[in-house]
Amino acid sequence: MIMAIIRKELIQLRRDPRLIGLIVVMPLVLLILFGVALKLEPQNVRMAYFDGDTSFFTNLIKTGLWSDGYFELYSVNSKNEIIEEIRSGRAKAGLYIDQDFSAQLVENNQPHIIFFVDGTMPSLTTAMKYHSKDATDEGVTNDMYFSDAESASVVIAQDPFIMDTHILFNPDEKETWFFLPGVIGVLIMQIALILTGITVVREREKKTLEKILVTPLSKTAFILGKLIPYVVIALLDFYFILGAGWMLFDLPQPSSHMLLFVLALIYVAVMISLGLFISLIAKTQQQAMFIAIFIIVPSILLSGFIFPLEAIPESVRTISNIIPFTYFVEIIRGLLIKHTLFQDLLNSYLALSGFFVVFVIASIFKFQRTL
């Protein structure tokens, strides 16, 4: 009797070619993708620097940081600009060298330089701090020891300069500050895709869609009618989860509640419209669930939510760019933790809005007035 059930299940599976495709292709694609993409050690982490001294010695420091390919340095005009570059997300680290660095160095006054590091992603922060030691390597500092003529025999034991590390935005390197904003996005993504992923396909399976098709209801009215209630529900859910995060985990307040609301609205609209599109292309609820998982897993891993985007090879970064969650993570961390300026988040807002437009148009296009 058990064999009969097993056989029946296998026959049913075999006769659902789309599902077979998802079962076989999805793990393979994800395996290859993650095999290529997931690296814990980033490369070319962007570092903004201000070198007020521009001397042989400061070049030694910059070369030390640049030489192993971990940091990609570019110059800015002030200390504040370094901080703003990191706040905007254009840089993850910064280096500030004062104009009298050489003078202090030759006087053996142990000048200070400042290494700024973005604290929003603790794993990246730790890695950056580790690699910042390249600036104080023996190979760099060997040429920075000086003795005056009167005491030529004195060996100076102290380090020639001191590097102060300033962790920005999350000075205590709280893991919860890093994870929770992204977790909110993941939860909303799951709720939205599962809520709406089955909404049309269920109507098709239960044959209620047939009855809808004979009515004068327009395609746009059908799509919007399906979207709006779920957007409201998911939006309420967003604030419910965020409120719990504020109360239970002391999440920081956003730089702007209005911008946070706009983000929440656009993000849930994107996810609901994506769920609706899934529901339109799936033939069964099972297929819809598989497609949703196929989207959720790479979204978590390739969006910069857990692994830094800097660790993802350029070839795979394109995929990160077409994942809506990538922009959500950037914006919500910007609003809650870094208090990034709106103009620096504008492109991400526009990208998210673009996804919404694309998914809605695709859904309207995909929804046929006939079976």
Add this chain to the structure above:
Amino acid sequence: MIRCTHLTKKFKQKVAVDNISLDIGSGIIFGLLGPNAAGKTTLIRLLSGILKNDSGDISINGMQVNDAKSDYGYVAQHFGQYEELSVWENVKFYASLYNVTDELHLMSLLERYSLTEFKKHRAGTLSGGYQRRLALVCALAHNPAVLFLDEPTAGIDPVTRKLLWDDFYQLSTEGKTLFVTTHYMEEAQRCHQLAFISSGKIVAQSSPETIKQALGNVNVFTSRVSYLPEIHQALKKLKGMILVNQFGNECRMVVEPELTLSMLQKTMTSITGDVVNVQPSEPNIEDVFIALTQKTPVIKRSLRAS
């Protein structure tokens, strides 16, 4: 009211509806009869705009289907209402899709179909018969001129079936056109016009009375006799035998005039050993249906002649 010309629909290589033309006037109950997979549901779905036709034209009330959606209602073969919604919520939902807000009208429909007491019940908890009534109420909420009913009484008890058919008559007297697909011969008999569909083609179309004549010059006999394979074998071998159909204890035979009552009686008696009573009968829709679906030579001849 309902008109289609040269309507064709293919699913891959299979022609489901093959060059069908119909012209159905108002106040008519039009029955579409055919065996399984003959194309009944495909045709009704094409006419109601659920499926897109490959070629041909469809008009309802003189308008293209997409422009005439407010002029017709549709009751699907399966339930098709929202099980989680109450009876009243279902009715209001479908009414609102046609901008119908007159609650008195909707209430009167519930009353007409004895659904008032179930108004607050979830649709999924209703019995099959009441679910059908609800489907009908939803389809009538916007008071359409045309009603498409895809096997509306399938799986319904005889009493409810009769009630529904009484109502169909009432609707037709109110001027509504009803397009009904059915398997039931007694229902087919009640239609004002009837069409037989087989392999996607309309093979006969007329009033039930005229349809019966499609068998041509034949005689029909019945006999109360239990099923015996030997009797059937022997009857089938008789020259002039067109159809032998056993239903329960009744054996029904459609024969050419050359085959007489006494010859049938003699054949059957020789096998049973007892005297078998054979009586003349009138051709009915079922005889035509079986003959049409089995494509017997006589029906082909008759159809060619007509």
